[in-house]
Amino acid sequence: MPQTLFAKIWEAHLVTKRTDGRDIIYIDRHIMHDLHAPIAMQKIVDSGRTVHRPDLTWSSQDHSVSIRLDRDTNAKDGSPLNQKVRVLAKQFGIRVFDIGDAEQGISHVIGPELGMILPGSTYACPDSHACTIGGLGALAFATGTTELEHVLATQTIAFVRPKTMRVNLTGKLKPGVTAKDVILRIISQLGVDGARGYVVEYAGPVAEALEVEGRLTLCNMSIEWGARSGLIAPDEKTLAWIKGRPYAPVGAQWEAGLEGWREFKTDPGATFDREHTIDCAGLDPQITWGTNPGQVIGISDLVPDPSSVDPAKRDAFLHSLDYMGLTAGQPIAGLAVDVVFIGSCNNARMSDLEEVAKIVRGKKLASGVRALIVPGSSAVKRAAEAKGFDKVFTDAGFQWGSSGCSMCAGGEGIVATKGQRVVSTTNRNFENRQGAGVRTHLVGPAMAAAAAITGKITDVRALAEA
Amino acid sequence: MEPFISLTGSAVPLLLDDVNTDQIAPADRSHGHGADMKATLFSRWKAGDPNFVFNRPQFQEPRILVSRDNFACGSSRESAVWAMTANGIRCIVARTIADIFKENCLRNGMLTIELPADTAKDFEDKVIKADGAKHFTVDLPSQTITCPDGSKIAFDVTPAEKTALLEGLDDIGQTLKHKADIQAFEARIKQEKPWLQEAVARQ
Ligand code: SF4
Numbered sequence: 001m002p003q004t005l006f007a008k009i010w011e012a013h014l015v016t017k018r019t020d021g022r023d024i025i026y027i028d029r030h031i032m033h034d035l036h037a038p039i040a041m042q043k044i045v046d047s048g049r050t051v052h053r054p055d056l057t058w059s060s061q062d063h064s065v066s067i068r069l070d071r072d073t074n075a076k077d078g079s080p081l082n083q084k085v086r087v088l089a090k091q092f093g094i095r096v097f098d099i100g101d102a103e104q105g106i107s108h109v110i111g112p113e114l115g116m117i118l119p120g121s122t123y124a125c126p127d128s129h130a131c132t133i134g135g136l137g138a139l140a141f142a143t144g145t146t147e148l149e150h151v152l153a154t155q156t157i158a159f160v161r162p163k164t165m166r167v168n169l170t171g172k173l174k175p176g177v178t179a180k181d182v183i184l185r186i187i188s189q190l191g192v193d194g195a196r197g198y199v200v201e202y203a204g205p206v207a208e209a210l211e212v213e214g215r216l217t218l219c220n221m222s223i224e225w226g227a228r229s230g231l232i233a234p235d236e237k238t239l240a241w242i243k244g245r246p247y248a249p250v251g252a253q254w255e256a257g258l259e260g261w262r263e264f265k266t267d268p269g270a271t272f273d274r275e276h277t278i279d280c281a282g283l284d285p286q287i288t289w290g291t292n293p294g295q296v297i298g299i300s301d302l303v304p305d306p307s308s309v310d311p312a313k314r315d316a317f318l319h320s321l322d323y324m325g326l327t328a329g330q331p332i333a334g335l336a337v338d339v340v341f342i343g344s345c346n347n348a349r350m351s352d353l354e355e356v357a358k359i360v361r362g363k364k365l366a367s368g369v370r371a372l373i374v375p376g377s378s379a380v381k382r383a384a385e386a387k388g389f390d391k392v393f394t395d396a397g398f399q400w401g402s403s404g405c406s407m408c409a410g411g412e413g414i415v416a417t418k419g420q421r422v423v424s425t426t427n428r429n430f431e432n433r434q435g436a437g438v439r440t441h442l443v444g445p446a447m448a449a450a451a452a453i454t455g456k457i458t459d460v461r462a463l464a465e466a
Numbered sequence: 467m468e469p470f471i472s473l474t475g476s477a478v479p480l481l482l483d484d485v486n487t488d489q490i491a492p493a494d495r496s497h498g499h500g501a502d503m504k505a506t507l508f509s510r511w512k513a514g515d516p517n518f519v520f521n522r523p524q525f526q527e528p529r530i531l532v533s534r535d536n537f538a539c540g541s542s543r544e545s546a547v548w549a550m551t552a553n554g555i556r557c558i559v560a561r562t563i564a565d566i567f568k569e570n571c572l573r574n575g576m577l578t579i580e581l582p583a584d585t586a587k588d589f590e591d592k593v594i595k596a597d598g599a600k601h602f603t604v605d606l607p608s609q610t611i612t613c614p615d616g617s618k619i620a621f622d623v624t625p626a627e628k629t630a631l632l633e634g635l636d637d638i639g640q641t642l643k644h645k646a647d648i649q650a651f652e653a654r655i656k657q658e659k660p661w662l663q664e665a666v667a668r669q
Binding site: 015016018019020021022024026028029035036047049052055056114116118121126127128142143144145146147149150153154155156158162192193196197223226228244245246247248249250253256257260292313315316409410411413428430431432433436437 | 482483484486488489492493494510513514535536539540541542543544547562564565566569570573574624626629630637638640641642644645647648651652655659660661662663664665666667668669
């Protein structure tokens with residue numbers, strides 16, 4: 001019987017069924033992080049249990065680390081959470097991607113980058129953006145803290161099998177339109193809870209044409225419309241991208257793996273519980289105007305009118321407008337910007353920074369704008385510095401930081417102030433996420449760069465032409 | 467885990483869609499050592515709006531939280547559940563609830579109830595009318611909510627989740643009963659796809 005990509009991965013990892021009907025699914029790679037690992041490891045200690053596979057478990061220091069450029073040389077202290085991770089991980093023999101280590105970075109960035117995540121494999125992380133790695137055709141599980149403890153104790157997750165959805169992305173993206181724009185469009189069209197209960201496969205010519213790092217960006221926001229996970233079938237581009245990375249298999253094992261990895265795709269005729277098609281041919285760069293990632297418009301559009309929404313949703317809509325300091329009907333382009341943040345597990349890989357460098361090279365930040373660029377991993381930071389990007393960015397007036405989550409969720413107190421308008425390459429524009437009363441607009445990296453240079457929300461394509 | 471059998475208390479109406487976990491448990495109040503989970507709950511909304519429902523005197527000790535669609539979407543932080551249990555809330559009633567949050571609730575003995583839109587409307591009206599002064603009883607064995615006017619609302623729960631909550635089952639313990647299966651799986655994969663069972667920097 002023809003099978004979906006999801007079903008193939010699920011069945012390849014099915015250990016057994018529990019008496020309560022949940023499937024026990026084996027986890028190939030487990031990367032924790034500093035916010036949740038300390039509590040879960042402590043609970044393992046307290047319960048007298050052990051970590052079943054410390055050799056398949058890692059912990060990254062990302063959420064609570066400083067982004068100071070001198071942090072790596074200035075002693076490995078870090079936050080109290082960072083210190084707790086170290087102590088407990090050592091006790092269990094778990095490798096920490098620590099401050100100052102070459103491999104440090106945001107968990108969902110380093111997993112792929114180190115070649116840990118293989119097509120058709122499973123990954124768990126106590127973070128809702130675990131789904132990022134679906135861009136390599138692997139299946140991610142985002143866990144809470146108690147589930148994280150479960151993965152530590154058993155190297156499995158006990159799950160009710162989710163439903164499946166396919167989103168067919170047709171057409172060809174116009175120049176200057178990116179994976180970020182595609183996923184913002186998907187969420188706005190299908191709704192912030194449109195994928196609740198489903199694992200989503202993104203397919204069609206647009207998904208196929210995206211480079212691997214764009215696929216990671218796209219899958220990253222699967223949680224933003226409620227999906228249990230999101231993934232894209234691996235292809236030759238995926239395999240070429242993984243080959244030669246530190247943890248990727250080599251020699252005969254790589255060759256032996258290839259055949260299997262190529263099978264991880266949905267068979268013709270396989271059926272999904274739901275299917276949608278979105279034509280991306282006319283898509284312009286997208287931007288959020290409101291306080292959830294489904295409140296999205298094209299860069300040339302006007303802030304929508306409350307009469308355009310279902311009356312039951314009108315109060316929330318008006319609240320979003322008010323919080324964001326916007327009036328229905330006003331153009332989004334041209335709004336003055338206070339802060340620009342380029343970073344996060346969504347859009348801080350090398351290809352993203354290349355886009356940014358293209359825009360800002362030889363230019364200066366608009367006066368009054370504060371801008372930060374924080375690479376997704378220490379490896380991205382090194383690669384960018386090798387190309388002189390740090391100089392390009394700092395010459396333009398950006399702050400360049402060491403890798404971590406940073407301002408994505410207001411980590412380490414890196415926030416904007418009440419009422420400030422932030423253009424951000426992150427994945428959540430929730431109220432107060434980047435500081436109390438802060439107004440966040442989500443965009444792709446080139447759009448963020450354009451906002452920094454012009455001091456206002458700008459169509460990057462017009463800037464490139466000028 | 468503390469079993470959930472039955473609960474009687476006031477119900478707090480937070481009748482909004484898409485309430486996310488960044489609001490339920492703001493990050494700056496969730497993760498420090500010994501974070502005060504009681505104070506964490508909706509700390510930003512509490513500080514920002516004196517009329518916010520949790521600031522009203524009649525909703526200082528609710529046991530049930532009532533919301534609308536897609537409740538607790540966003541971040542997977544379990545502190546969103548802990549902030550509620552720290553305040554005595556043991557049951558969420560909403561039209562729909564985000565998946566990760568539901569799982570986190572189940573593992574903390576918190577009952578989540580999703581009601582179809584028309585039943586939900588009826589229930590929300592009763593919660594507004596009760597205004598924190600009158601009590602509701604949520605009974606898991608009979609799967610009913612008894613309202614202050616004596617009317618009863620039936621709710622669905624899967625048999626497995628019902629058992630887990632009633633007996634306060636330890637989720638990890640349930641899986642560990644299958645340890646031999648897990649080890650057999652590992653041994654098989656080590657033969658078939660050795661690279662999955664070994665993760666080291668090779669190059
Ligand atoms: S960068 Fe932001 S979204 Fe990504 S893991 Fe860190 S805090 Fe979460």
